[in-house]
Amino acid sequence: xxxxxxxxxxxxxxxxxxxxxVWRGALxxxxxxxxxxxxxxxxxxxxxxxxxxLSDGVTDIIMGMIADRTTTRWGRFRPWILFSTPFLALxxxxxxxxxxLGPTGNLVYAYVTYIGLILxxxxxNVPYSALMGVMTENDRERxxxxxxxxxxxxxxxxxxxxxLPSLVAYFGQGDSAKGYQNSMMxxxxxxxxxxxxxxxxxxxxxxxxxxxxxxxxxxxxxxQLPYILLPLTAISAFIYYRNVYTALxxxxxxxxxxxxxxxxxxxxxxxxxxxxxDVVDLITNKPWLILLAMGFLTMMFNGIKYxxxxxxxxxxVGDAVLAGEYFIALLVVSVFGALCTRYLADRFGRRGxxxxxxxxxxxxxxxxxxVPADNLAAVFxxxxxxxxxxxxxxxxxxxxxxxAADYSExxxxxxxxxxxxxxxxxxxxxxxxxxxxxxxxxxxxxxxxGLDPASxxxxxxxxxxxxxxxxxxxxxxxAGLMMLYPISEQQQIRMTEELITRRRQNVAL
Numbered sequence: 049x050x051x052x053x054x055x056x057x058x059x060x061x062x063x064x065x066x067x068x069x070v071w072r073g074a075l076x077x078x079x080x081x082x083x084x085x086x087x088x089x090x091x092x093x094x095x096x097x098x099x100x101x102l103s104d105g106v107t108d109i110i111m112g113m114i115a116d117r118t119t120t121r122w123g124r125f126r127p128w129i130l131f132s133t134p135f136l137a138l139x140x141x142x143x144x145x146x147x148x149l150g151p152t153g154n155l156v157y158a159y160v161t162y163i164g165l166i167l168x169x170x171x172x173n174v175p176y177s178a179l180m181g182v183m184t185e186n187d188r189e190r191x192x193x194x195x196x197x198x199x200x201x202x203x204x205x206x207x208x209x210x211x212l213p214s215l216v217a218y219f220g221q222g223d224s225a226k227g228y229q230n231s232m233m234x235x236x237x238x239x240x241x242x243x244x245x246x247x248x249x250x251x252x253x254x255x256x257x258x259x260x261x262x263x264x265x266x267x268x269x270x271x272q273l274p275y276i277l278l279p280l281t282a283i284s285a286f287i288y289y290r291n292v293y294t295a296l297x298x299x300x301x302x303x304x305x306x307x308x309x310x311x312x313x314x315x316x317x318x319x320x321x322x323x324x325x326d327v328v329d330l331i332t333n334k335p336w337l338i339l340l341a342m343g344f345l346t347m348m349f350n351g352i353k354y355x356x357x358x359x360x361x362x363x364x365v366g367d368a369v370l371a372g373e374y375f376i377a378l379l380v381v382s383v384f385g386a387l388c389t390r391y392l393a394d395r396f397g398r399r400g401x402x403x404x405x406x407x408x409x410x411x412x413x414x415x416x417x418x419v420p421a422d423n424l425a426a427v428f429x430x431x432x433x434x435x436x437x438x439x440x441x442x443x444x445x446x447x448x449x450x451x452a453a454d455y456s457e458x459x460x461x462x463x464x465x466x467x468x469x470x471x472x473x474x475x476x477x478x479x480x481x482x483x484x485x486x487x488x489x490x491x492x493x494x495x496x497x498g499l500d501p502a503s504x505x506x507x508x509x510x511x512x513x514x515x516x517x518x519x520x521x522x523x524x525x526x527a528g529l530m531m532l533y534p535i536s537e538q539q540q541i542r543m544t545e546e547l548i549t550r551r552r553q554n555v556a557l
Contacts, residue, residue: 059249061200063176066242068204069235070140076209080358083498085224086154094488100162101481108474111174123252125175132171133243137236139165144232146225181450182254187544191390194447202382209375335535336452343475345526346441349519351483356514363504364421378435385439397537402444402530409437410523417516458543
């Protein structure tokens with residue numbers, strides 16, 4: 049089992065530092081930018097978040113399949129990271145630019161640039177996430193690598209979340225639109241530097257079994273596309289409109305989907321296309337299914353908390369710039385939480401640590417309901433304590449996705465690393481989309497209007513719930529689900545040893 053050098057782990061971490069300039073950083077402020085600077089309605093912004101993030105699941109799956117079938121002298125995944133980076137930097141700037149096209153024009157512009165940003169992020173981050181699965185076959189090294197990755201992620205998020213309010217004030221001089229745009233230009237330059245470090249400092253070591261061609265896989269996927277798009281459309285409509293008609297449509301589509309999946313499960317493997325076989329492998333992979341749900345629940349938990357912070361500090365604490373200092377405190381604590389994950393996982397096991405982190409962080413998050421917003425010391429201490437536990441969740445999630453890929457290879461003799469990780473990034477994006485939309489829908493329910501100060505007072509109870517009980521519900525649900533995770537630490541060790549033996553035998557042949 050190869051041990052990765054520290055320099056390679058640090059190089060890999062720079063990729064998530066770059067990605068989280070966008071994901072954990074810029075997107076944390078995008079809702080408040082749309083409602084308070086661009087002037088979009090909270091309900092329209094909620095629908096935008098839902099549509100873009102859920103439809104992004106299709107591109108994640110496509111990207112995972114394409115990456116799995118890419119063959120270059122640099123490997124399968126690193127070329128995609130390299131070539132997608134300039135587009136990610138460009139759309140990061142465009143998303144926070146305000147061309148002043150009027151209410152309808154601004155909404156259309158928001159859709160176009162936000163879709164562009166998410167597409168570029170998919171082309172970059174799906175291969176980046178999958179890269180961890182082929183850098184080492186040692187599951188303990190993957191946990192360590194995941195810790196480095198999320199330490200980098202939290203550092204990248206810290207740069208934007210911690211300093212963006214001050215930079216907007218500095219560059220804008222009273223013009224928030226100009227301040228946001230100039231700040232994003234600075235962060236886009238940093239993003240490109242960090243990504244290049246990752247590309248040229250990492251190495252792909254595991255060579256998966258050859259897949260069918262990209263063209264064949266995409267043609268096969270396009271035939272299945274309606275079965276992916278229909279549920280996503282129905283889910284979006286149900287959440288946004290929440291009436292009996294959309295509920296019935298969603299239920300009918302779920303029954304139809306169940307029928308098709310059941311048919312595939314009872315079809316001999318020799319009669320299934322490679323793409324369908326990949327899907328069958330995933331839906332019969334119990335560890336992967338549980339992790340898929342965990343990715344969604346933990347993203348809802350963290351996404352809601354992060355999504356409401358800018359509103360909470362602007363209107364309840366009364367100091368928008370102080371939100372940056374709060375984010376800095378959270379992200380500094382997060383770095384230590386991520387780096388502690390491997391040590392604690394060795395002691396408690398990854399499943400046990402996952403449950404512990406969810407329960408403790410959820411209990412502490414509930415405390416915000418009773419803590420007065422003007423008690424800054426209590427707000428910071430409570431937030432940091434909850435975040436230390438929450439920082440372990442994504443670290444454990446992505447290291448365990450590698451275990452799910454191992455499980456598929458061990459059970460079926462097939463390994464689709466890119467598809468496994470693309471599904472993981474999809475549920476995180478879907479969870480983030482739902483979380484952002486839920487924040488905005490709760491605010492809209494309480495009558496919030498970003499351009500009407502009179503509406504703020506009536507929305508404050510909703511902000512308090514979004515800081516406390518609403519995210520905690522998802523944390524407790526995740527803890528209960530994680531108790532069902534079937535791979536023990538001992539089974540993972542045996543599985544890893546068997547896979548190493550098989551791979552060496554295949555190479556010898």
